[in-house]
Amino acid sequence: MVPTNGLTTLQRQSIADRVGDELRRLIITGALEPGQPLNEKDVADQLGVSRSPVRAALQRLVVERLLVAEPHKSVTVKEFTEDDIAEIYDARVAIETHAATSVMSGGREPVERTARLLHDALHAISEALVTGDRLGLVQADLAFHRELVSCGGNSRLIEAYGLLSAETITCMTWLEVARPSGGELLKEHEIFIDALKGGEPAEMARVIAYHLTGASHNLSASSPAERSQPTGASATSWIRRSS
Numbered sequence: 122m123v124p125t126n127g128l129t130t131l132q133r134q135s136i137a138d139r140v141g142d143e144l145r146r147l148i149i150t151g152a153l154e155p156g157q158p159l160n161e162k163d164v165a166d167q168l169g170v171s172r173s174p175v176r177a178a179l180q181r182l183v184v185e186r187l188l189v190a191e192p193h194k195s196v197t198v199k200e201f202t203e204d205d206i207a208e209i210y211d212a213r214v215a216i217e218t219h220a221a222t223s224v225m226s227g228g229r230e231p232v233e234r235t236a237r238l239l240h241d242a243l244h245a246i247s248e249a250l251v252t253g254d255r256l257g258l259v260q261a262d263l264a265f266h267r268e269l270v271s272c273g274g275n276s277r278l279i280e281a282y283g284l285l286s287a288e289t290i291t292c293m294t295w296l297e298v299a300r301p302s303g304g305e306l307l308k309e310h311e312i313f314i315d316a317l318k319g320g321e322p323a324e325m326a327r328v329i330a331y332h333l334t335g336a337s338h339n340l341s342a343s344s345p346a347e348r349s350q351p352t353g354a355s356a357t358s359w360i361r362r363s364s
Contacts, residue, residue, distance in 0.1 A: 136170055141178035143168070148187050148198055149291050150256065155200040159188065185287045201292050203341045209288050210337035214330050216282050217266060220273025221317060221325045232318060235272040239314045242268045246310065250303040259293045265310060269317075292340050 147153045165175045179196050182188040188196045224235050242265040249258035263286055270282045316328040
């Protein structure tokens with residue numbers, strides 16, 4: 122038997138994973154526009170890979186609800202409606218409230234540990250505000266909330282929240298134009314942390330609902346005409362141009 126002591130896991134990413142990451146990036150940044158069809162063969166040809174990993178990547182993005190598949194047709198980039206946004210944020214409220222309640226039920230130690238992690242995540246939001254990195258700000262904002270969910274410890278809710286994350290980032294990147302100012306945004310998240318440290322589940326639930334409902338309203342108020350439009354990306358050469 123070959124000894125295994127001391128071996129570490131080799132991190133490898135399949136071609137399908139790399140294709141999925143690239144397509145997800147293009148969707149999130151808007152280089153692939155809402156409603157744009159994606160042909161499996163065209164994607165494979167432009168990326169220089171076989172159709173099999175492309176097919177697997179497209180299926181994964183359908184599961185993530187970034188793409189829509191219709192029988193006997195090409196998949197298309199998801200167009201998020203007001204109903205979609207409401208459902209995404211309702212789900213986030215439910216999951217984050219459950220996570221916060223779970224943290225609080227453990228007593229002061231898990232509450233203080235989670236608060237410290239959230240403060241670290243808040244620092245990343247502050248840095249993104251300073252640099253003016255819009256996508257980085259969106260990612261840092263969502264990372265703050267993912268930290269809370271992770272601290273809740275429910276593996277299935279963590280996985281479910283992960284699936285919501287790509288949809289959330291895409292919506293926030295495409296649609297949100299009525300974002301609070303930097304100071305207001307930081308204050309909102311500080312209130313979030315203070316509510317957790319307060320240890321009152323009802324108050325924490327109120328803060329979560331208020332925070333996420335406000336974000337949902339901002340997204341729904343953004344019209345398609347106000348979405349960030351991609352630059353230099355055409356339907357035939359979007360992959361090469363964005364690489």
